[in-house]
Amino acid sequence: MSKLSKALKAFSLIFSKPYLLNAILDDEEVKKNYVFSKYNLPNGLPKVDITELFPDFEDTILPYSFLDGSSLPTDFALLRGFAKKIHCKDYFEIGTWRGESVAVISPLAESCTTLNLPDDEMRKLKLSEDYINMHRFFSKDLKNVTHIQANSLTYDFSQLNKKFDLIFIDGDHHSESIKSDTMNAFKLLKDEKSIIVWHDYGLGTETVRWNTLAGILDGCPAECRNKIYHASNTLCAFYTNEKLKTSVLKPNEKPGKYFSVHLKAHRIS
Numbered sequence: 001m002s003k004l005s006k007a008l009k010a011f012s013l014i015f016s017k018p019y020l021l022n023a024i025l026d027d028e029e030v031k032k033n034y035v036f037s038k039y040n041l042p043n044g045l046p047k048v049d050i051t052e053l054f055p056d057f058e059d060t061i062l063p064y065s066f067l068d069g070s071s072l073p074t075d076f077a078l079l080r081g082f083a084k085k086i087h088c089k090d091y092f093e094i095g096t097w098r099g100e101s102v103a104v105i106s107p108l109a110e111s112c113t114t115l116n117l118p119d120d121e122m123r124k125l126k127l128s129e130d131y132i133n134m135h136r137f138f139s140k141d142l143k144n145v146t147h148i149q150a151n152s153l154t155y156d157f158s159q160l161n162k163k164f165d166l167i168f169i170d171g172d173h174h175s176e177s178i179k180s181d182t183m184n185a186f187k188l189l190k191d192e193k194s195i196i197v198w199h200d201y202g203l204g205t206e207t208v209r210w211n212t213l214a215g216i217l218d219g220c221p222a223e224c225r226n227k228i229y230h231a232s233n234t235l236c237a238f239y240t241n242e243k244l245k246t247s248v249l250k251p252n253e254k255p256g257k258y259f260s261v262h263l264k265a266h267r268i269s
Contacts, residue, residue, distance in 0.1 A: 031210035039217050044208035045230040045237055046246035051257060053231065054081045063103055063138050071199060074234045076104045079197060083108040083166055086193045092164040094152050094181050095171035099139025106142050118149035152181050163190035170199035178215025186221055192241050201230060201237035206251040
């Protein structure tokens with residue numbers, strides 16, 4: 001098939017099925033070129049070694065399910081490290097899932113608030129009842145956690161009537177949703193010490209997820225873009241006013257550290 005024939009077929013498909021245009025626009029290579037041309041970040045965000053953030057890095061993550069859709073243990077350790085570092089009082093997150101992230105933070109904060117798509121809205125999306133019922137599993141009984149069921153794209157965040165020390169964004173992973181969540185998150189920061197963490201900045205710990213990065217940068221105030229980094233050994237990006245030593249992400253680098261891991265299973269009755 002000639003290039004012209006392929007192009008005509010592609011245009012025909014997009015015309016008959018407009019949703020295919022979203023798939024094209026969200027393609028990783030397209031987003032990579034977009035980030036490079038608009039923000040001049042061909043290697044993604046500057047990387048900060050996790051031991052630069054927390055020189056005595058050591059923590060216990062509880063609970064941790066090792067099930068699909070969870071974060072890495074180092075992602076949760078990053079959140080907890082920030083919570084301890086800034087003496088987090090008020091924590092907010094977008095995207096609850098099983099409630100693991102808010103559950104690992106709740107012992108460190110006075111008040112935690114988490115926002116997730118309403119159950120009824122998930123049913124309208126034809127998501128399974130098993131999937132819906134797993135939301136808030138680890139956090140539903142925690143006394144200092146408030147669960148809000150709302151769509152972050154349409155929710156009026158002024159209803160929260162408070163600001164936050166630490167914000168975790170792990171909701172809808174389309175660029176436009178990340179952009180919207182990011183714009184709202186910056187409005188909710190309490191002070192100069194406040195921090196935002198985005199999950200799934202990386203497809204892996206050494207691979208950029210360009211779709212996520214595009215949404216972050218588009219939603220971030222221009223004066224704050226030089227304060228966003230990738231935390232090594234995690235899937236996370238973060239915003240901070242702290243001055244940090246950085247490096248360029250290089251896949252397949254020689255390890256500069258290793259971690260000890262202790263596992264203990266706790267049965268749920």
